[in-house]
Amino acid sequence: MSEWDKSVGVIVAEIKMMDAGSKCLYWLLEGPSDIKFFSSRKKECVELIVSGGKRNVIGSIQAFAGEPIYERLLGIVDADIDWLLTDHPRPDNIITTDPRDLEGVLLRSSAYFKVLAEFASPAKVKAFEDKKGCSVLDYVRDTAVFFGRIRAVNDLNEGISLKKFKPQIFMLNGSWEYDFDAAVNFAVTKGVCVSVEELLSKMHALPDVFVWNYVRGHDAVDILTGGLVSELGGGGKVDGGRIESVLRSGIDEAEFGETKLFRSINDWHAVKQI
Incomplete structure (x- = not known):
């Protein structure tokens, strides 16, 4: 079993x-x-x-x-x-x-930097952050928030199953970018809302709270994995399981104690x- x-x-x-x-x-x-x-x-x-x-x-x-x-x-x-x-x-x-799940706690800790040290190229990380004007973690967080807001609307609507609603299927070929319009259309097709306009309106109307409340940890790990595979990687093998393993072992006990x-x-x- x-x-x-x-x-x-x-x-x-x-x-x-x-x-x-x-x-x-x-x-x-x-x-x-x-x-x-x-x-x-x-x-x-x-x-x-x-x-x-x-x-x-x-x-x-x-x-x-x-x-x-x-x-x-x-x-x-x-x-x-x-x-x-x-x-x-x-x-x-x-x-x-703490918000919103264990993976979110770990990503906000020093364990995140140990993931970059293990799997990322420092030069590629710097180039990406210079291009985007934000840190890799902020990019991961903000991307995950978009998907998380769709999930929140779905939950408020006494939701349908979104097991196949994963950021990786909306990642554009050849770059670490996401087709957010396709994600919205997918959610509407599945029945989260009756129209794109209704879904976007409900996403916009969600409460303004600590932003990590909307970040589903597995989505964030999925997004970070996409970045390491497509643009940031240092050449070694990387997948979600390996990242989560480093996150679990990488948090300092003093941080966890807080x-x-x-x-x-x-x-x-x-x-x-x-």
Whole structure:
């Protein structure tokens, strides 16, 4: 069974089986990349459970409500755009990342510069930044925001599936540029809105908040990968998986300690006196 194919029932059974032998604390995480990040950052008394998405994390914890083990469960999920949605109740022992997800946290840290050091040509980075008048990270962020605003409108409209809506399919051949008109038309064709005009209007009307709230981390990694492959690369192999690996290992622990996520985890453990 794939880690993304788990059901709440499977997760509940898994935790009960583990708990029969050892009364641990359990962190329920969304996916395999979260396991990789937190495996070296958890306390010894904690077992990590990959749940296959946010809904399963929340549903599994809710399934234990009223049982003694409930107090030993912590769910860690991406913030996504839950702040924009009016109806997203969750148990008290669910905490969220800083905006908008773990990849966004890592890209805003010194881990980003380690990605460039590993995969980029300094001369090509400088040439690109001189041409664009902004940093590579700002370009990645601003490009990801465009796609993120489309996703936000879709979520507010009680959305259709956008699994195939990836920045890479709108990247122009031969350059690190994107066909934003094609992205809008694609979204309308899929049913995000009834017209291009309506979608653009709703995108423009979204709240003006900390810009990373609209950046889906996987989109940003996809965009950065496109840049490294097309214009910035230093000659080695690069793909999204390699970039995410460097990001996970590259954040300084002092930086992670400054995040809301770290403080929320510590606060939960303090209540448990661990």
